[in-house]
Amino acid sequence: MEKIQYKSEEIQYSIIRKNIKNVYISIKNGAVIITAPKYIAKEEIEKLLIKKVNWIYKKLKTQEIENEKSDLYTKEEFIKIVEKTTKELIYETGIKPNKIRIREIKYAWGSCSSNKNITINLKLIKYSKEAIRYVILHELCHIKHMNHSKDFWELVKTYMPNYKEVKKELK
Numbered sequence: 001m002e003k004i005q006y007k008s009e010e011i012q013y014s015i016i017r018k019n020i021k022n023v024y025i026s027i028k029n030g031a032v033i034i035t036a037p038k039y040i041a042k043e044e045i046e047k048l049l050i051k052k053v054n055w056i057y058k059k060l061k062t063q064e065i066e067n068e069k070s071d072l073y074t075k076e077e078f079i080k081i082v083e084k085t086t087k088e089l090i091y092e093t094g095i096k097p098n099k100i101r102i103r104e105i106k107y108a109w110g111s112c113s114s115n116k117n118i119t120i121n122l123k124l125i126k127y128s129k130e131a132i133r134y135v136i137l138h139e140l141c142h143i144k145h146m147n148h149s150k151d152f153w154e155l156v157k158t159y160m161p162n163y164k165e166v167k168k169e170l171k
Helices: 042-051 053-068 075-093 122-126 129-144 150-159 163-168
Strands: 002-006 009-018 024-028 031-037 099-103 110-112 117-121
Touching: 002 042, 009 042, 009 053, 024 053, 031 042, 042 053, 075 099, 075 122, 075 129, 075 150, 110 129, 117 122, 117 129, 122 129, 129 150, 129 163
Parallel strands: 009 031, 099 117
Antiparallel strands: 002 009, 024 031, 110 117
C-alpha cells in the first residue's frame, strides 16, 4: 500500500503494473487501485493522483454512502417488484425484451444488449420502487433507441414525465 499526502488528506493506493499503454484509476471496496504500464515512474502516477483527487474523493464518498444504505427489500421481494414492474411497462410501452435478468453489475444500474436482453442491477435493492421502475423503463427504451439521443429521452419522458427527479435518487 502506497501513500501520498495532498493538502491535509492522505491518499492510500495500490499500484498494479501491467503490459498496457495507459494508467487507470479505479475505486474498489473503498480502495484506490492504480493499474499502470510497467515503464511509468511512481512520480508520474502521483501527479495523476493529485490531478484526479476530486474525482477520487467523489467516488470514495459515493461508495461509502452506498455501503451505508440498507436493503429496502428481500431478494425475493426485489425479484417480484422487477417482474411486476417489467410486465406493467411492457403493457404500457408495447416494448418487449427477449430476456430480463437480475445480477450485480459494477458499471451501471442496468443494461440492454443489441439482442434485446435486459439486465437489472441487484444493487437497486437499496432504492425505491420508482427508481427501479425508471431503470427498467430506461433499458426498455434502449430496445427502440440504442443510444441516449433526443428521441430516446423523449420516449422515456412519454412514460415517466418526472424521470429527471427520479433519476436523482440514483446519483
